[in-house]
Amino acid sequence: MNAQCRGTRMIERMTVEVFGNREKAARWLATWNAVLEGAPSALAATRDGRRQVYEELIRIYHGDFA
Structure with missing residues (x-):
């Protein structure tokens, strides 16, 4: 598995964690x-x-929408 694939999977997992389920995560992505x-x-x-997507997910997770 290459670095891009691992990075993309990490983003997908984090998005599910932030939004609570796969459907909401897929819609946001x-x-x-x-x-x-x-x-x-x-x-x-x-x-x-x-990196940009990861940083945005961190902001959303912490409630920083500004």
């Missing part, structure tokens, strides 16, 4: 996000994109 300026699932294709 597929929906255009103004903060990220794109859909999180598309951004997760690159290392920098995965």
Whole structure:
């Protein structure tokens, strides 16, 4: 398994944890996000994109929506 695949799986697991179930997580990953300026699932294709998505999930988890 390559690093990109591991990173993408980590993002998927974290998204489920943040949103509580796979359905909500999948919807968030597929929906255009103004903060990220794109859909999180598309951004997760690159290392920098995965970092941005990860950081946004941390902010959401901690309630920082600003």
